[in-house]
Amino acid sequence: MAAPDNDANHTAFRALLELADDCLVLGHRLSEWCGHAPTLEEDLALANMGLDLLGQARALYAHAGEIEGKGRSEDDLAFLRRERDYRNCLLVERPNGDFAVTMLRQLYFAAFMEPYWRDIAESSTDADLRGIAAKAQKEMAYHLRHAGEWVIRLGDGTGESAAHMAAAATELHRYTGELFMASPVRTEAVAAGLLPDPENLREAWDDTIATVFRTAKLTAPEVRVHQKGGRDGLHGEDMGHLLAELQFMQRAYPGLSW
């Protein structure tokens, strides 16, 4: 392999980590439902979606590790970094809450990532990333549909389910702005052609959410200040607890395999 362009590689590595961390952390959140979902059918559905995200994270970490060129494996990147080094957005680390919170979080994320993966698959300068994106886009299309159908049924369901959905929207809507905020590293990646500009997706995302909310008879809460910080490694207090569980095995038994 030719001598790598170090600056470009460093940008690509860190830009891919942002994507991978989103997938890993949300996938882990969904895995927490395993054995606890309200019905058997949904227990399997949530685990399926979690595994989709874990698969995306694995592919992204492995690719990022190759680009970095320091021999770090997908496990090293997923399990052996400190909290401040995770660059996921705050939305994906939000606790599962009740079923309404989990489904709305999934809708918000999938409504962004489905078109984003589509754009990446069409326009990225990185052929490997285009391949990862083409597979991930199909998976997120299903997450979008599944979460959307649940939000509609709960929002337009009983008085109690509607109250839970409204509370979920109040809790989570302020975390959606960060999806569109390009971090310095993502801005560099956009300039380099590695990633499309997330700002381009805002209108489509607004349309998707408006359609679901209208059908669900929900009102999107007005957000004055959007929460941010995840892309700078500034996480909520729940993140440490998440990482403690996520990293326990590799920290307690380094290099463990089975």
Add this chain to the structure above:
Amino acid sequence: MTDTTGKTEAMTPLWEVFIRPRNGLHHRHVGSLHAADSDMALQAARDVYTRRGEGNSIWVVRSSEIAASDPSFAEPMFEPADDKIYRHPTFYDIPDEVGHM
């Protein structure tokens, strides 16, 4: 869950699931599940019954819409066929050239 069985059944009735493994084959019954409506039943069927690539098409039908034969009438229904062995096409010599039929 504090829900009673009756309420669960009313909100999320039972659906029978049929999966077609490949184009050209027919849909086969694979099991059942609870869901609020047909769209949700199709999604649940996808998540419960196609996780290992079992198929490329799903049908769901409300279990209550299926008419079933009466088990207590099984003898009059099915036993008369037992001694009609001539209905099996095993009495013909098939030329080798025909191959597998």
